Amino acid sequence: xxxQIELAxxxxxxxxxxxxxxxxxxxxxxxxxxxxxxxxxSNEGLLMDHGxxxxxxxxxxxxxxxxxxxxxxxxxxxxxxxxxxxxxDWKPAFDVYSNVIQNHSGQKITKDQFFDIAKAYPLGxxxxxxxxxxxxxxxxxxxxxxxCVGEVMEGTFVDILNGDAKSLIAAAGNAKKxxxxxxxxxxxxxxxxFIDCISRVLFLEDKFKxxxxxxxxxxxxxxxxxxxxEIANSGSDYLEFYNKTSVVxxxxxx
Amino acid sequence: MIKxxxxxxxxxxxxxxxxxxxxxxxxxxxxxxxxxxxxNCSAGAVIEYEKKKMNGCSITPxxxxxxxxxxxxxxxxxLRKISSQLSSSEMAEFIKKxxxxxxxxxxxxxxxxxxxxxxxxxxIKANTPLEQQMIYSLKPIAEKLSGACIxxxxxxxxxxxxxxLKIENTERRKAEDALKKSxxxxxTVLDSIDATIYVSDMNTYEIIFxxxxxxxxxxxxxxGEICYRIFRNERQPCAHCTNSxxxxxxxxxxxxxxxxxxxxxxxxxxxxxxxxxxxxDGRTVRLQIATDITRLKDLEGELxxxxxxxxxxxxxxxxxxxxxxxxxxxxxxxxLLLEDIPKWEPTYKSVEEIKSASMRAAGIVKQLxxxxxxxxQNLIPVDxxxxxxxxxxxxxxxxxxxxxxxxxxxxSNTTILADPVQINQVLxxxxxxxxxxxxxxxxxxxxEAKIIKLDNSSxxxxxxxxxxxxxxxxxxxxxxxxxxxxxxxxxxxYFTTKEFGKGSGMGLAVVHGIIKNxxxxxxxxxxxxxxxxxxxxxxxxxxxPHIEIKEADQQFGGLESILFVDDEASIVDMSSRMLIKNGYxxxxxxxxxxxxxxxxxxxxxxxxxxxxxxMPQMTGVKLSEKLMEIRSDIPVIIxxxxxxxxxxxxxxxxxxxxxxxKPVSMSNLTRSIRDVIDxxxxxxF
Numbered sequence: 001x002x003x004q005i006e007l008a009x010x011x012x013x014x015x016x017x018x019x020x021x022x023x024x025x026x027x028x029x030x031x032x033x034x035x036x037x038x039x040x041x042s043n044e045g046l047l048m049d050h051g052x053x054x055x056x057x058x059x060x061x062x063x064x065x066x067x068x069x070x071x072x073x074x075x076x077x078x079x080x081x082x083x084x085x086x087x088x089d090w091k092p093a094f095d096v097y098s099n100v101i102q103n104h105s106g107q108k109i110t111k112d113q114f115f116d117i118a119k120a121y122p123l124g125x126x127x128x129x130x131x132x133x134x135x136x137x138x139x140x141x142x143x144x145x146x147x148c149v150g151e152v153m154e155g156t157f158v159d160i161l162n163g164d165a166k167s168l169i170a171a172a173g174n175a176k177k178x179x180x181x182x183x184x185x186x187x188x189x190x191x192x193x194f195i196d197c198i199s200r201v202l203f204l205e206d207k208f209k210x211x212x213x214x215x216x217x218x219x220x221x222x223x224x225x226x227x228x229x230e231i232a233n234s235g236s237d238y239l240e241f242y243n244k245t246s247v248v249x250x251x252x253x254x
Numbered sequence: 255m256i257k258x259x260x261x262x263x264x265x266x267x268x269x270x271x272x273x274x275x276x277x278x279x280x281x282x283x284x285x286x287x288x289x290x291x292x293x294n295c296s297a298g299a300v301i302e303y304e305k306k307k308m309n310g311c312s313i314t315p316x317x318x319x320x321x322x323x324x325x326x327x328x329x330x331x332x333l334r335k336i337s338s339q340l341s342s343s344e345m346a347e348f349i350k351k352x353x354x355x356x357x358x359x360x361x362x363x364x365x366x367x368x369x370x371x372x373x374x375x376x377x378i379k380a381n382t383p384l385e386q387q388m389i390y391s392l393k394p395i396a397e398k399l400s401g402a403c404i405x406x407x408x409x410x411x412x413x414x415x416x417x418x419l420k421i422e423n424t425e426r427r428k429a430e431d432a433l434k435k436s437x438x439x440x441x442t443v444l445d446s447i448d449a450t451i452y453v454s455d456m457n458t459y460e461i462i463f464x465x466x467x468x469x470x471x472x473x474x475x476x477x478g479e480i481c482y483r484i485f486r487n488e489r490q491p492c493a494h495c496t497n498s499x500x501x502x503x504x505x506x507x508x509x510x511x512x513x514x515x516x517x518x519x520x521x522x523x524x525x526x527x528x529x530x531x532x533x534x535d536g537r538t539v540r541l542q543i544a545t546d547i548t549r550l551k552d553l554e555g556e557l558x559x560x561x562x563x564x565x566x567x568x569x570x571x572x573x574x575x576x577x578x579x580x581x582x583x584x585x586x587x588x589x590l591l592l593e594d595i596p597k598w599e600p601t602y603k604s605v606e607e608i609k610s611a612s613m614r615a616a617g618i619v620k621q622l623x624x625x626x627x628x629x630x631q632n633l634i635p636v637d638x639x640x641x642x643x644x645x646x647x648x649x650x651x652x653x654x655x656x657x658x659x660x661x662x663x664x665x666s667n668t669t670i671l672a673d674p675v676q677i678n679q680v681l682x683x684x685x686x687x688x689x690x691x692x693x694x695x696x697x698x699x700x701x702e703a704k705i706i707k708l709d710n711s712s713x714x715x716x717x718x719x720x721x722x723x724x725x726x727x728x729x730x731x732x733x734x735x736x737x738x739x740x741x742x743x744x745x746x747x748y749f750t751t752k753e754f755g756k757g758s759g760m761g762l763a764v765v766h767g768i769i770k771n772x773x774x775x776x777x778x779x780x781x782x783x784x785x786x787x788x789x790x791x792x793x794x795x796x797x798x799p800h801i802e803i804k805e806a807d808q809q810f811g812g813l814e815s816i817l818f819v820d821d822e823a824s825i826v827d828m829s830s831r832m833l834i835k836n837g838y839x840x841x842x843x844x845x846x847x848x849x850x851x852x853x854x855x856x857x858x859x860x861x862x863x864x865x866x867x868x869m870p871q872m873t874g875v876k877l878s879e880k881l882m883e884i885r886s887d888i889p890v891i892i893x894x895x896x897x898x899x900x901x902x903x904x905x906x907x908x909x910x911x912x913x914x915x916k917p918v919s920m921s922n923l924t925r926s927i928r929d930v931i932d933x934x935x936x937x938x939f
Contacts, residue, residue, distance in 0.1 A: 126292070
């Protein structure tokens with residue numbers, strides 16, 4: 001899903017149509033080898049290049065948090081094509097990116113094993129009054145551009161982020177807190193829906209269980225999914241497409 | 255510092271996102287989306303403001319995110335604040351105080367910013383308001399957004415105009431195509447009409463339009479030419495130009511003006527219909543439609559000629575009888591005198607001249623009758639080549655040596671039904687005229703003869719002729735030519751261009767009559783300085799030519815008894831003496847009634863009756879009928895100066911044994927008598 005070219009348009013259209021009267025929680029489905037294939041189940045059959053919107057009646061609270069911190073930036077995206085960043089500050093994106101990683105960690109990132117290192121160094125798009133919106137670089141292309149999950153518009157400023165298991169796990173717990181704050185005081189939650197990015201799982205590895213524990217509650221059943229990108233509005237904010245982010249929804253069902 | 259840096263990044267991104275679309279709605283949706291995302295706002299709207307007449311104003315939400323922003327109480331609150339400014343002055347005051355903020359239940363906060371020259375931007379944020387510093391930092395963003403909105407509106411108007419222009423263009427192209435089709439149709443119709451049609455400017459005389467027929471007539475592309483120059487070779491507007499008759503002094507169009515004219519270039523006659531019309535460019539122009547009436551004019555001329563012929567014929571017919579009688583008396587008495595005067599007598603020659611002159615005079619009367627078709631013709635199959643060669647032989651001796659006679663006779667075994675004497679007369683007349691025209695300068699006279707075939711279309715040129723094979727004789731001279739004004743009258747009787755006394759003007763008139771009587775056609779072609787060509791067409795026949803055996807000039811006597819009846823005493827006396835000289839017994843009467851009574855009393859006493867035709871109380875035919883009632887086997891010879899009541903054929907049909915025209919020589923008279931008595935129908939005239 002995150003490789004959809006018109007993803008931003010799709011997301012903003014949903015918000016334009018359905019507005020602030022709804023809370024949104026969801027994510028992208030796909031394959032870890034990043035090859036598009038039918039993976040959505042519906043009454044119409046197995047679908048690809050589609051979105052499924054499900055409406056719940058009931059109050060809810062949504063919390064979004066990722067835990068990644070800026071280690072370098074800002075860099076202006078001087079050239080991009082949807083989800084492909086071509087140049088940062090007029091320089092080839094991979095060159096800039098690999099230099100930062102080298103300086104920060106001493107690791108030399110190559111195009112062949114790009115994601116092995118890049119999974120720890122996402123990009124963060126500037127946003128006022130909220131966490132940066134993360135973009136997960138997944139592949140370096142032959143022309144030294146970087147492919148991300150989700151669009152990065154030209155003119156945007158991005159930082160290169162880093163984190164560790166601790167910050168990520170804490171972020172999951174923050175997402176739960178935000179969702180609890182956001183739900184109406186009079187609501188009676190009946191379920192926790194946890195949408196967590198698969199790349200966080202790949203990053204945390206066996207520590208992923210701690211992230212789940214942060215979200216777990218003895219009172220409420222926990223369901224969720226590991227997704228390729230997350231869709232949510234945090235509180236009453238603008239609907240956004242996130243990467244490498246934990247989204248927690250506390251839902252009251254009627 | 256970091257926060258400031260972040261603000262700059264956000265503002266920069268917002269600024270870069272503005273004005274990337276030309277469509278207003280799309281541009282605002284995109285810009286609002288970036289604003290909301292970057293500023294972490296929940297909703298936003300752009301409101302357009304328009305001043306109305308009478309000091310009012312109106313506001314209209316142009317773009318909102320989300321679409322159902324109306325459901326947000328905070329938005330309603332912000333909008334009410336704007337819409338409560340009813341007058342332009344109130345609104346101006348309100349705008350001065352912007353940016354403005356507010357809240358609803360401290361959960362949602364609104365910001366109203368002016369978009370200068372366009373309207374307002376409303377941003378809604380949940381939980382916390384935008385910081386004041388950020389708000390002021392948004393002012394240049396708002397100005398840029400406003401500029402983009404105005405540009406998009408202009409673009410929309412331009413796009414609308416372009417669309418309207420496209421539609422108008424399409425309509426215009428359709429109309430132009432329709433007009434072009436209509437013009438093509440109109441042109442096709444006009445070009446297919448066998449009439450000359452043209453349109454010219456009434457002030458400049460420039461030809462604006464001419465149909466194909468007109469262009470063909472003048473063998474020229476006519477548009478752009480000046481009408482009086484190209485149509486009439488004039489240097490200035492024609493004196494008879496009808497432009498002034500087509501519109502009145504106020505410039506209003508009058509009706510059609512009709513007139514006839516012979517064009518000086520094509521030489522054709524036209525019936526012209528002129529009128530002023532309004533042209534497609536608003537000018538009042540002259541339209542002329544003209545039909546070729548040259549043939550009508552020719553027919554008119556033919557009719558006039560025919561009437562002239564008829565009147566002359568009537569005159570000729572009237573005098574022919576008396577003239578012939580008188581000439582008979584002169585020639586007859588001269589013949590009798592010649593019998594009595596010895597040849598060595600000086601007076602013998604004088605008397606011979608008298609006889610010759612009277613016979614020539616008789617020839618002229620015959621010409622006159624010929625010319626008016628009042629005479630009988632002696633058409634026989636003749637070899638055309640012989641006739642022409644005979645004429646040429648005689649011609650050589652009668653024209654000056656300064657004139658070279660050439661011939662090109664591409665005919666052989668070509669037979670025509672003709673009177674060889676008259677054909678000779680025709681050729682002599684024309685060649686004599688040509689010779690006289692070249693008298694002073696010399697030149698060439700050329701006679702050509704060939705066979706031509708006329709089909710239906712080529713025969714149309716000749717009123718009298720039809721599709722057939724013809725003998726074509728051309729007589730071409732290198733003389734001075736005939737003036738255009740004379741050429742149409744050349745065959746008119748008494749028309750002559752020669753000095754007084756040099757010609758009667760009857761020659762070509764007679765020629766014309768002869769050719770017509772031969773079922774042929776004669777035309778003339780001449781240009782001043784380029785000579786003249788006469789073209790004669792005579793129909794060919796399949797018969798073999800008649801070979802004439804000329805008999806010697808002798809008298810035939812006899813002993814028979816003849817009753818001679820003529821109301822003219824002198825003729826009776828002279829004829830009686832002629833016949834008595836040849837041995838006949840002659841009884842004469844000047845009164846046909848007396849003659850009838852005499853015959854009735856002694857019918858067996860006469861072997862032959864010779865009677866005049868035109869007599870008082872009883873015509874010769876009537877007398878003949880009565881005589882034959884008395885005695886059916888009595889041969890009767892009608893001997894007449896001229897009568898419209900009888901000719902050779904009628905006489906034969908009535909059982910009359912002979913028909914003789916006066917004046918008649920003694921030889922022919924006695925031969926005719928002999929032939930009749932010996933039972934042959936005879937004619938002599």
